[in-house]
Amino acid sequence: MTKEAGPEYQKLMEDIRERITSGEYPVGRPIPSTPRLGAMAGVSVTVVRRAVQQLQADGILEGHPGKGVFVKAVPAQAESERLDLRTLSGQVAALQREVHELTGRAATAQPADFASDLAGIREAVGRIEANLIDLYGKTGHDYPQGSARDGAEAAAGRGRRKR
Amino acid sequence: MTKEAGPEYQKLMEDIRERITSGEYPVGRPIPSTPRLGAMAGVSVTVVRRAVQQLQADGILEGHPGKGVFVKAVPAQAESERLDLRTLSGQVAALQREVHELTGRAATAQPADFASDLAGIREAVGRIEANLIDLYGKTGHDYPQGSARDGAEAAAGRGRRKR
């Protein structure tokens, strides 16, 4: 029978991992909210937070305040795709190629095409950030999730203003 | 200046790491107890638990119930790499946000707006790659993708992958 010799947050972690690998929680889409997961598993929000927090540290999930917790990678990928600068640079190059390609078609394509292409770009950026988090872990530091704005202003300086 | 971590548990993590590297908490010996660390740092036991828990996940600390939390390894400190990674992660976060905003406006905006917005995204990607190349140089490795402008020229010829 199912061996359940451990804390509940570890069981919940295993449960979430299985739902991701089985396709119930696809990559790029959000998992149920924290209180909802707690109601489903019959545990408090503390256990859910602990499990999600661990999976975030593993690079499998990614939380976005006000939106939800999104699946970033499949557990098998997070295990085998131990990344380094070479892989990260390859992904940056792929992203650059994709953006440039999309730019070239900006004059002739339809707005509906942009939506699907931008979705692919957004996934690429997510993968790059996942590698970045892994890189932080290898250097023994913590990933600055929301407080990283050293070079952010330069990249986002155009095309956005809030009242 | 260098102390600019948002959450308190991250500051405590950094503080513990520094005490380990400085030799105040030697490898193989226990760190102060949870309530003692809380009193020293002026925070609650919740923050201490969170910080210790994260450092345990990173393989730096190891807890033994009834005895204490012992130093397992010294965190690999690379100050220059950390700062570069911080900048890089900030740029990626800004790019991610920018792409997401552009995705949301995909249905209503005009092609002319996409052209200018994509120019900004391409600029951000180039900045990220430049930072990545610099990071390679400081770690003593060669950038595997060759020239920084190869990606743009290579994709300029004929961009036709999907669809």
Place this chain on the structure above:
DNA sequence: GCCCATTTGTTCGTATGTATA
């Protein structure tokens, strides 16, 4: 052997801040 203080580990509940829609 037994009791008890210390310490970690887990869980519960709740409050506040911030981001998003």
Place this chain on the structure above:
DNA sequence: TTATACATACGAACAAATGGG
């Protein structure tokens, strides 16, 4: 403005392991 949702932080309780009386 309101509502939802994540992130952080506070306090409290219990179990299990350890070690000293």
